[in-house]
Amino acid sequence: MLMTEKLEPLLVLNRAFQHIYRALSLDFDELLQACSFKFDLVYPLEGTNLIVVKQRDRVPGYIYVSDLSQFLYCPRRFYLTYRVVNIVDKIKLAKIRSKLQELKPELRDGALLYDIETFRRILVGIYLHRCVENTFKFLNLPRSYEVEKEVVDEDLGLIGHVDLVHVRYLSQEEYEKCILKYSEEYCEKPRATVYEVKSGLYREVPESYKRQAQLYAYLLEKREGYIVEKVYVAHPVHPSDITSGIYFKLVKIEYDREKTGRELLELIRTARRVLREREPPRVFVSRDKCEKCAYKLICLY
Numbered sequence: 001m002l003m004t005e006k007l008e009p010l011l012v013l014n015r016a017f018q019h020i021y022r023a024l025s026l027d028f029d030e031l032l033q034a035c036s037f038k039f040d041l042v043y044p045l046e047g048t049n050l051i052v053v054k055q056r057d058r059v060p061g062y063i064y065v066s067d068l069s070q071f072l073y074c075p076r077r078f079y080l081t082y083r084v085v086n087i088v089d090k091i092k093l094a095k096i097r098s099k100l101q102e103l104k105p106e107l108r109d110g111a112l113l114y115d116i117e118t119f120r121r122i123l124v125g126i127y128l129h130r131c132v133e134n135t136f137k138f139l140n141l142p143r144s145y146e147v148e149k150e151v152v153d154e155d156l157g158l159i160g161h162v163d164l165v166h167v168r169y170l171s172q173e174e175y176e177k178c179i180l181k182y183s184e185e186y187c188e189k190p191r192a193t194v195y196e197v198k199s200g201l202y203r204e205v206p207e208s209y210k211r212q213a214q215l216y217a218y219l220l221e222k223r224e225g226y227i228v229e230k231v232y233v234a235h236p237v238h239p240s241d242i243t244s245g246i247y248f249k250l251v252k253i254e255y256d257r258e259k260t261g262r263e264l265l266e267l268i269r270t271a272r273r274v275l276r277e278r279e280p281p282r283v284f285v286s287r288d289k290c291e292k293c294a295y296k297l298i299c300l301y
């Protein structure tokens with residue numbers, strides 16, 4: 001199959017995004033069934049919008065980049081996501097407390113709390129990632145693509161799963177220009193383009209997702225020694241906006257490695273500090289945020 005290097009990722013993504021409309025039309029149970037291989041526990045807290053989840057391949061003690069958007073929304077929400085099973089006895093709302101107490105300790109251990117909308121987004125994401133993976137296998141694409149690439153930063157205790165990375169080396173001509181200005185080591189490093197795949201039909205990509213894509217780029221540079229050239233968020237277009245068979249939109253994200261590195265360090269330090277506490281942090285978030293937040297039922301215990 002002959003495709004130019006520039007077009008390949010776009011064709012693959014387009015093919016995968018065709019399936020996103022199928023994922024978006026599935027009801028919650030169908031979606032869960034399609035993604036059940038990923039979970040040991042899915043435990044809805046009846047009468048609430050909350051759900052306790054234990055993901056099979058999660059590494060305990062690490063923070064996942066994808067959960068940092070919870071922190072950016074509200075540190076208290078982030079705390080409850082990671083620590084709710086440790087503070088079960090303190091929850092004042094009896095029906096939630098007893099429901100959580102019914103869980104066997106071995107199932108509680110390492111389980112996280114999400115609201116249904118967030119968990120549904122996670123399921124659609126898993127479904128979409130499978131579509132991208134299958135499309136790659138089907139097209140038998142070269143190894144210069146990495147799907148769902150795991151990046152682990154042991155120093156920060158951080159794990160990220162980068163949806164799609166395209167890796168290349170400088171051409172002879174580019175190398176000759178590069179070596180005039182930079183070291184041999186720099187010019188020989190692999191160059192990467194990062195694609196963060198989202199399932200929302202956005203008019204404007206949310207800031208937290210832009211931040212997520214930047215963090216992945218930073219981790220790839222720090223841990224894998226890549227030079228990230230471009231960062232994109234890919235998301236499906238609204239069905240009424242599908243023209244000429246293009247199912248997704250590619251949004252270029254600004255990336256400044258120094259700035260992202262500084263921000264990430266600060267973010268992780270604060271998130272870790274929050275998780276170490278016995279009590280959820282005091283926060284000053286807008287009333288509007290709390291109104292929309294499913295965690296409000298247990299937040300003010």
Ligand code: SF4
Pocket residue numbers: 073074075076077283285289290291293294295296299300
């Ligand atoms: S209810 Fe408000 S304070 Fe509590 S977790 Fe949600 S946003 Fe944060």
